[in-house]
Amino acid sequence: MSKSKYRILFVDNETNHQLYKPLDHWRPLFLHPFEVYHAPYEKPPSLDSFTHIILSGSLSSTLENKEWMKAEEELIRTAVQQGKVLLGNCFGHQLVAKALFGDKAVRIRDKPEIGWPAMEMLFDDPLLGSSGDIIHGFVLHFDEVQVVLEDQAKIILRSLECENLAFKLKDRPVWGIQPHFEIGIVQGFEVIDVVKGPDVPDKSVFLNSPEIAPRDSGAIVRMMKVFQSTEPV
Numbered sequence: 001m002s003k004s005k006y007r008i009l010f011v012d013n014e015t016n017h018q019l020y021k022p023l024d025h026w027r028p029l030f031l032h033p034f035e036v037y038h039a040p041y042e043k044p045p046s047l048d049s050f051t052h053i054i055l056s057g058s059l060s061s062t063l064e065n066k067e068w069m070k071a072e073e074e075l076i077r078t079a080v081q082q083g084k085v086l087l088g089n090c091f092g093h094q095l096v097a098k099a100l101f102g103d104k105a106v107r108i109r110d111k112p113e114i115g116w117p118a119m120e121m122l123f124d125d126p127l128l129g130s131s132g133d134i135i136h137g138f139v140l141h142f143d144e145v146q147v148v149l150e151d152q153a154k155i156i157l158r159s160l161e162c163e164n165l166a167f168k169l170k171d172r173p174v175w176g177i178q179p180h181f182e183i184g185i186v187q188g189f190e191v192i193d194v195v196k197g198p199d200v201p202d203k204s205v206f207l208n209s210p211e212i213a214p215r216d217s218g219a220i221v222r223m224m225k226v227f228q229s230t231e232p233v
Contacts, residue, residue, distance in 0.1 A: 004031075004032040004033060005051070006032040006033075006051045006052055006228065007032060007033050007034070007035075007049055007050050007051055007052070008030060008032050008033070008034035008035075008050065008051075008052045008053070008054065008228075009034070009035055009037060009045065009047065009050040009052070009053045009054070010023060010026060010030075010034050010035070010036045010037070010054050010056065011037050011039050011053065011054065011055045011056060011072065011075075011092065012036055012037065012038045012039065012056050013039050013040065013055065013056045013057065013058035013060065013072070013091050013092060013095075014040075014056065014057075014058050014059060014060075015040045015058070015059070015060060016059060019059060019194050020057075020058075020059055020191070020194060022056035022057055022058075023036060023056070025180075025182045025183055025187065026054065026056070026182055029182065029220065029224045030228075031224075031225075031228045032052070032228060035050075039068055039069075039071070039072050040060075040066075040068045041068075043071075044071050044072065044074070044075045047075070047078060047079055047082060047084060050084065051084065051085060051232050052084065052085045052086070052087075052227070052228060052230075052232075053079050053084050053085070053086045053087070054086075054087050054088075054089065054092070055072070055076070055086070055087070055088040055089060055091070055092025055093075055095060055096065056089060056090075056091065056092055057089050057090030057091045057092065057180060058090070058091035058092075059194075059195070060091065061091075061108075061142065061143055062091060062094045062095050062098055062106050062143065063106060063107075063108065063143060065103070069095060072095060072099075073095060073098060073099035074099075076088075076095065076096055076099035076100070077099050077100070079174075080100065080169070080172055080174055082232075083172065083173075083232045083233035084173075084232055085173040085174075085227065085230045085231070085232055086172075086173070086174045086175070087127075087174075087175045087176075087177060087227055088175070088176045088177070089177055089178075089180065089182070090140075090141060090177075090178055090179075090180060092176070093145065093166070093176035093177055093178045094106045094143055094144075094145055094176070094178075096174065096176040097145040097147065097148065097167070097176055100149075100152065100153075100169075101147050101148060101149050101152075101153075102147065104146075104147055105145055105146065105147040105148070106143055106144065106145055106146065106147075107143065107144060107146045108142065108143055109141070109142055109143060109144050109162075111199055112140065112141060112142045112199050112200065113139050113140070113141055113144075113159070113161045113162050114139065114140045114192065114200060114201060115138075115139060115140075115201070115206060115212055115214075116136050116137065116138055116139070116185070116188070116206070116212070116213075116214045116215050116216065117136070117139055117159040117160065117161065117212075118134050118135075118136060118159065118160075119134065119135050119136065119137070119139075119157050119158065119159045119165055119179065120132070120133070120134055120157070120158055120159070121133040121134075121135065121156060121157060122154075122155060122156050122157065122158060123154060123156045123168075125156045125157075125166075125168060126226045126230070127168075127175060127177075127222065127223045127226050127227055128156060128157060128166065128177075128219060128222075128223060129219070129222070135157075135217040135219050136215040136216055136217045137179045137180065137181040137216055137217060137219055137220075138179060138180045138181070138183045138184075138185070138187075138188040138191075138214075138216070139159070139162075139165070139178065139179045139180065140180065140188075140191060140192070140195065141162075141178055142199075144162055144164065144178070145164045145167070145176065145178070146164070148164060148167045151170075152169060152170060152171075153167045153168060153169045153170060154167060154168060154170065155167050156168050157177075157178075157179075162178070164178075165177070165178045165179055166178060166179070172233060173230045173231075173232065173233060175227075177223075179219075181219045181220040181223055182220050184216060185214040185216055188214065189203050189206075189214075
């Protein structure tokens with residue numbers, strides 16, 4: 001096997017691995033060598049040896065503005081300046097927005113969006129598909145990106161409950177993607193169990209309601225294949 005010219009930095013944003021282990025969902029999808037940076041506990045690494053960066057989800061909120069989050073925002077800005085291929089997922093999606101568009105880019109939702117909604121592609125995108133496509137995947141978020149600077153990025157995915165589920169920078173291979181396409185249906189139910197609360201529907205709601213029954217389009221396959229073959233700039 002030839003040596004890969006790419007190297008992935010996986011940024012693990014979770015503080016409680018007894019409840020949520022992002023790497024467990026992502027590791028099987030990696031095609032290239034990777035290293036893990038545990039952002040809440042470690043100093044940011046040099047990006048010199050990495051071509052691709054993935055920012056994980058977290059049970060934390062970007063609105064907490066903790067010091068480690070601010071350090072990661074600086075890492076994001078450095079990665080963008082250096083032309084790295086970058087994907088922020090859920091918490092990571094929101095942190096990319098804050099790093100590039102300001103603190104007001106993210107807000108608390110009136111109610112969380114949880115489940116497997118129909119999501120509409122607004123523009124053609126190499127990772128997610130063609131304009132007008134409807135895709136399904138697991139979504140669970142209490143905060144949302146509300147600001148994307150139109151001269152720098154475009155919103156590429158939405159649902160009935162959220163107008164910005166993904167964005168892509170116009171001149172860089174940088175994506176923010178809210179849905180957990182890396183989490184399958186069974187795993188999604190496990191996550192719902194972890195975040196039980198007054199605003200979180202019981203699993204039976206999804207199993208007994210055909211209109212919101214779990215549905216996964218398998219978008220993660222295309223997403224990761226294309227992401228990992230994208231050249232830095």
